[in-house]
Amino acid sequence: MLFTKASSPFVRDDSSVQSIMRKVLYAMIPGSIAAIWFFGWGVLINLLLAATTCLAAEAWVLWMRQREIRASLFDGSALVTACLLALALPPLAPWWLTVIAALFAILMAKHLYGGLGFNPFNPAMVGYIVVMISFPREMTYWTAPLSVAQGWPNFLDTLNIIFAGQPAAGETFDTITMATPIDTLKTQLGLENGVEATRGSVQYGPLFGTLSGVGWEWINGLFLLGGLWLAKKKIIDWRIPTSFLLTLVLIANFFAVYDYSSYSSALFHVFSGGTMLAAFFIATDPVTASTTPRGRWIYGAGIAVLVYVIRSWGGYPDGIAFAVVLMNITVPLIDYYTQPRTFGKPLQ
Amino acid sequence: MSNQLDSTLALSQFHGGLKLEGHKQLSTRTPIASLPAQPRYIIPLLQHIGKAGEIVVRVGERVLKGQMLAQPRHLMSAPIHSPVSGTVHDIGDYPVPHPSGLNASCIVIDNDFKDEWVTRTAIGDEAYQMTPSVLRRMIRDAGIVGLGGAGFPTSVKQTEIDIKTLIINGVECEPYITCDDMLMRERAREIVSGSEIIGHIIKAREIIIAIEDNKPEAIAAMQAAIAADITSYFRVQVVPTIYPSGGEKQLIKVVLDKEVPINGLPNDIGVLCQNVGTAYAIYRKIYHDEPLISRVVTITGHGVQQPQNLEVAIGTPIQACIDFCGGYQEQYGPIIMGGPMMGFALQSAELPIIKVTNCLLASSNADPTVLPKTASHLPCIRCGRCVDVCPANLLPQQLYWYAGARNFEHLVEYHLFDCIECGCCAYVCPSQIPLVQYYRSAKSEIWEQERQRKQADIARQRHEAHQARLEKQKLEREEKLRLKREALKARPAAAPPAADNTIAAAKAAAIAAAMARVEAKKKQQGLAPKNTDNLSAEQQELIAAVEKRRQQSHRQDD
Numbered sequence: 038m039l040f041t042k043a044s045s046p047f048v049r050d051d052s053s054v055q056s057i058m059r060k061v062l063y064a065m066i067p068g069s070i071a072a073i074w075f076f077g078w079g080v081l082i083n084l085l086l087a088a089t090t091c092l093a094a095e096a097w098v099l100w101m102r103q104r105e106i107r108a109s110l111f112d113g114s115a116l117v118t119a120c121l122l123a124l125a126l127p128p129l130a131p132w133w134l135t136v137i138a139a140l141f142a143i144l145m146a147k148h149l150y151g152g153l154g155f156n157p158f159n160p161a162m163v164g165y166i167v168v169m170i171s172f173p174r175e176m177t178y179w180t181a182p183l184s185v186a187q188g189w190p191n192f193l194d195t196l197n198i199i200f201a202g203q204p205a206a207g208e209t210f211d212t213i214t215m216a217t218p219i220d221t222l223k224t225q226l227g228l229e230n231g232v233e234a235t236r237g238s239v240q241y242g243p244l245f246g247t248l249s250g251v252g253w254e255w256i257n258g259l260f261l262l263g264g265l266w267l268a269k270k271k272i273i274d275w276r277i278p279t280s281f282l283l284t285l286v287l288i289a290n291f292f293a294v295y296d297y298s299s300y301s302s303a304l305f306h307v308f309s310g311g312t313m314l315a316a317f318f319i320a321t322d323p324v325t326a327s328t329t330p331r332g333r334w335i336y337g338a339g340i341a342v343l344v345y346v347i348r349s350w351g352g353y354p355d356g357i358a359f360a361v362v363l364m365n366i367t368v369p370l371i372d373y374y375t376q377p378r379t380f381g382k383p384l385q
Numbered sequence: 386m387s388n389q390l391d392s393t394l395a396l397s398q399f400h401g402g403l404k405l406e407g408h409k410q411l412s413t414r415t416p417i418a419s420l421p422a423q424p425r426y427i428i429p430l431l432q433h434i435g436k437a438g439e440i441v442v443r444v445g446e447r448v449l450k451g452q453m454l455a456q457p458r459h460l461m462s463a464p465i466h467s468p469v470s471g472t473v474h475d476i477g478d479y480p481v482p483h484p485s486g487l488n489a490s491c492i493v494i495d496n497d498f499k500d501e502w503v504t505r506t507a508i509g510d511e512a513y514q515m516t517p518s519v520l521r522r523m524i525r526d527a528g529i530v531g532l533g534g535a536g537f538p539t540s541v542k543q544t545e546i547d548i549k550t551l552i553i554n555g556v557e558c559e560p561y562i563t564c565d566d567m568l569m570r571e572r573a574r575e576i577v578s579g580s581e582i583i584g585h586i587i588k589a590r591e592i593i594i595a596i597e598d599n600k601p602e603a604i605a606a607m608q609a610a611i612a613a614d615i616t617s618y619f620r621v622q623v624v625p626t627i628y629p630s631g632g633e634k635q636l637i638k639v640v641l642d643k644e645v646p647i648n649g650l651p652n653d654i655g656v657l658c659q660n661v662g663t664a665y666a667i668y669r670k671i672y673h674d675e676p677l678i679s680r681v682v683t684i685t686g687h688g689v690q691q692p693q694n695l696e697v698a699i700g701t702p703i704q705a706c707i708d709f710c711g712g713y714q715e716q717y718g719p720i721i722m723g724g725p726m727m728g729f730a731l732q733s734a735e736l737p738i739i740k741v742t743n744c745l746l747a748s749s750n751a752d753p754t755v756l757p758k759t760a761s762h763l764p765c766i767r768c769g770r771c772v773d774v775c776p777a778n779l780l781p782q783q784l785y786w787y788a789g790a791r792n793f794e795h796l797v798e799y800h801l802f803d804c805i806e807c808g809c810c811a812y813v814c815p816s817q818i819p820l821v822q823y824y825r826s827a828k829s830e831i832w833e834q835e836r837q838r839k840q841a842d843i844a845r846q847r848h849e850a851h852q853a854r855l856e857k858q859k860l861e862r863e864e865k866l867r868l869k870r871e872a873l874k875a876r877p878a879a880a881p882p883a884a885d886n887t888i889a890a891a892k893a894a895a896i897a898a899a900m901a902r903v904e905a906k907k908k909q910q911g912l913a914p915k916n917t918d919n920l921s922a923e924q925q926e927l928i929a930a931v932e933k934r935r936q937q938s939h940r941q942d943d
Binding site: 044045046047048049050052053054056057105108109112114152153154155271274323324326328329330372376377378379380381382383 | 399400405560634638644645646647649721723725726727728729730746748761763764765766767768769770772776777778779780782783799800803806808811812813814815816817819821822825
């Protein structure tokens with residue numbers, strides 16, 4: 038009787054890349070629903086558009102590279118990229134903007150480097166940066182959140198705006214879009230209006246809620262919940278979000294205490310913009326993050342510092358994408374210098 | 386007793402590790418059974434780490450049970466013995482249980498079923514009056530090697546320099562394996578006796594018997610066996626069930642909170658680890674004068690009818706063990722020797738049981754956990770789960786990266802050789818990458834490179850020596866020539882002309898001399914004959930006439 042040859046270990050747990058990606062997608066659902074709730078159909082359309090483009094691009098490039106299409110297409114990684122990208126883009130962004138960003142993410146940032154596992158930069162963030170730099174005007178097409186706007190454009194109007202660039206009769210982009218709280222605050226601070234003055238003003242006051250911006254606090258809160266679930270399931274490493282949020286709170290608090298009228302509170306930073314999405318879903322992308330335990334602390338903290346710097350003194354309202362990609366660059370270096378102490382190796 | 390169980394010593398823990406499904410109850414339902422004698426035994430020469438012994442029997446020779454078949458000729462070696470009385474049927478290459486699947490030298494013994502032992506004289510408690518070196522020699526001659534799976538020659542480990550603590554390893558952390566568990570349950574006193582002998586040899590100050598907390602029966606049995614010890618020389622230490630806590634370095638870390646240094650050995654930190662099976666084998670040697678000719682083997686898995694532990698003679702064909710356990714279940718996969726985490730798949734069931742065969746695992750196809758799921762794997766997504774579970778605290782994903790890139794320099798820098806191949810990383814890998822296989826392959830490639838480098842060094846040295854020899858010969862030849870020339874020059878010492886035209890000058894001189902001789906001869910010929918003096922007139926007329934004719938003829942010739 039002859040047996041087939043195989044190598045130990047002969048047992049494995051039931052984890053798989055697919056199940057990891059699936060759980061990441063599940064964890065994004067509550068936050069995404071809140072985003073749709075507050076910012077309208079545009080978010081859903083963006084999600085579908087990005088998902089379709091990413092999957093199609095992934096299938097095409099796998100075919101071009103003569104790889105097995107089925108296994109890689111359904112590993113879920115392209116879908117995660119699509120969702121992260123769609124959630125980062127403004128809800129009324131024209132369709133071609135979403136498509137360009139998605140194509141760039143999959144083709145350039147992911148597959149030109151070798152596909153899943155080989156891309157040094159977070160594909161969704163690279164796609165975002167490309168359109169952010171190329172089409173700054175379209176990147177401001179944020180709707181006002183639900184309670185502020187008394188309802189956002191209906192589904193057909195939204196489709197029309199996204200695909201034809203035509204707001205409904207009697208409306209213009211100026212009337213249906215509105216700067217995000219983080220952007221508003223930045224502009225006002227630039228005009229030397231203080232934090233309190235801006236938040237208390239008649240014009241901008243309604244944008245701000247208890248913690249941060251109206252709607253944003255909910256979206257961030259729900260991404261936080263989803264993220265905690267992921268960390269509990271050990272799908273993501275807890276060190277990166279912990280280090281990122283902790284550092285952000287410490288820095289923001291330091292400056293807010295130093296000058297509370299010129300710097301937003303730590304709470305505002307943590308619950309604004311893409312903070313929670315970044316903390317639990319973007320910075321934790323295993324492929325592009327640091328992989329050593331100590332390295333992950335440094336990596337998370339580095340993103341927080343950059344986010345705060347860009348938000349407070351940089352040229353863009355939210356600096357998540359730049360911060361993440363900049364830290365992606367440093368990963369090989371971080372990993373090299375933070376190797377764990379091998380068992381039995383003497384402490385220096 | 387309970388105070389020994391609830392040790393006041395706080396246990397440490399090693400990094401990583403896994404909680405695995407044990408599947409131990411499969412094979413612990415019945416006591417250890419003895420496999421009946423078989424007609425033929427195949428005994429491989431090399432069943433341990435190190436070098437094979439030298440065969441001391443001939444084909445056709447009658448051997449007794451316990452007779453030495455091969456003796457060690459090297460420190461890192463161990464003898465082998467005949468498990469039965471009978472005749473040497475053959476000496477040659479047979480398939481042996483080894484990951485390579487290659488054949489190796491074996492001695493085949495045909496059983497005569499007379500069960501005749503060699504003369505035995507057990508020393509028993511007299512051992513305590515003997516010096517450690519004598520006892521070590523006895524253990525060496527009994528062919529005892531580490532029975533936990535590694536097969537390290539036991540006597541080599543038992544140095545007596547500064548070893549304070551003896552740890553008897555009854556952890557048995559791999560799933561499915563229960564041979565140590567059953568041995569502790571049934572032969573606790575013997576294990577304690579054997580341990581005490583080791584303790585005597587290494588002058589240990591304490592003996593700790595470490596057992597995982599999933600073996601309550603074994604813990605109770607060992608407790609009972611040391612109950613008479615009032616000096617607390619012995620201690621049973623219960624350790625948590627975390628794979629791979631049975632690894633020597635991991636166990637020392639758990640029990641003593643000490644780390645064996647990189648490239649070091651346990652005795653560097655005053656510790657010796659021995660498996661319970663090894664302690665039992667030493668007991669058999671000291672108290673029964675039996676060499677290591679049998680061991681307890683776990684035959685288990687969902688692929689066999691009656692999983693159980695068997696006491697089996699070394700050299701027994703594996704198929705006989707399976708048959709004794711009722712044969713296979715309907716659906717079965719490959720047989721794995723060792724556990725599912727670190728064992729290897731056997732190419733056939735015709736192979737013999739060897740000293741390090743602790744377990745034979747016949748998986749069932751219906752039990753998908755004991756088979757690799759897919760042939761291909763996804764790329765590494767650097768999730769770092771392998772980092773979290775690595776008991777050696779390595780970065781398995783980086784090692785995988787460098788192994789794939791064949792970047793051997795970085796592999797060494799990232800401590801590839803501290804990998805204990807426990808398989809934790811591959812177990813948790815969501816991309817299902819056979820990581821350990823990559824590391825093994827990289828290790829052997831580095832070894833091969835090292836070997837080739839050494840060979841190249843030797844070749845280079847040889848080449849250099851050859852060149853030097855040629856150079857030397859050339860110089861010698863030139864020196865010889867030079868001496869010859871000088872000798873030549875020394876002969877015509879009268880006229881030493883310039884070195885360059887010595888030969889030309891000599892030639893010229895020789896020619897000149899020859900010319901002179903010819904000239905002289907000519908001159909001589911030109912003279913009148915010497916007997917022409919005092920001639921008569923008639924004679925002178927005659928001569929003149931002859932001269933005249935000669936001159937005329939000369940003229941005619943012209």
